[in-house]
Amino acid sequence: MTIREVKNSPKRQGEDERIAYPLDTIPWGGYDSGAAVVLKDEDGNDISLTNLSGLVSVAGDVITTPLVINLKHGGVYRLEILWVKSSNTLETFCEIIGEK
Numbered sequence: 359m360t361i362r363e364v365k366n367s368p369k370r371q372g373e374d375e376r377i378a379y380p381l382d383t384i385p386w387g388g389y390d391s392g393a394a395v396v397l398k399d400e401d402g403n404d405i406s407l408t409n410l411s412g413l414v415s416v417a418g419d420v421i422t423t424p425l426v427i428n429l430k431h432g433g434v435y436r437l438e439i440l441w442v443k444s445s446n447t448l449e450t451f452c453e454i455i456g457e458k
Contacts, residue, residue, distance in 0.1 A: 361385075362449065362450050362451060363450065363451055363452070363453075364381065364450055364451070364452045367451075367452045367453050368434075368452070368453035368454060368455050369452055369453070369454045369455070370454070370455050370457050371426060371429055371454050371455070371456060371457065372429075372456075372457050372458065373428075373429050373430060373431050373456055373457065373458060375429075376411065376425045376426070376427045377425065377426050378412070378422050378423050378424065378425050378426070379422070379423045379426065379437060379452065380420050380421070380422045380423075381420065381421045381422070381423070381439050381450065382419060382420050383419045383420070383421060383441060383443065383448075384419050386443065386448050386450070387443045387444065387446075387448075388419045388443055389416060389418070389419045389420075389421060389441050389442075389443060390441070390442050390443050390444065391441070391442045392440070392441050392442040392447070393414045393416050393421045393439070393440070393441045394414065394439075394440045394441070395410065395414045395421075395423045395424060395437065395438065395439050395440075396437075396438045396440075397409050397410050397426060397435055397436070397437050397438075398435065398436045398438065399433065399434075399435060400433065400434040400435070400436075402436075405435075408428065409426060409427055409428050409429065409435075410423070410424040410425065410426060410427070411424055411425040411427050412424040412425050421439055421441060423437060423439065426454065429454065429456035430456050431456050431457060431458045432455075432456060433455070433456035434453065434454075434455055434456075435453070435454040435455075435456065436451050436452075436453055436454075437451060437452045437453075437454055438450075438451045439451070439452075
């Protein structure tokens, strides 16, 4: 069984901050290919086009998300990270709370 929610979730991010979040995939067995990132609002709507800036990057077993931007104070967001390891598609998530 895998634990899907990352440690230290939820994260708190100021509405003017721009943060790229790194994920070490070693606890899930590492990384082979296929990194993808999606940001969803509290209703489950994909808001990646307006609230992610840049591209996902990978260095070894660490996936780094695009910058998370333009969060609203009081908003609750779900950052989902997907990748492939040994023909298995894995996904983890982190909750982010928007603050002033």
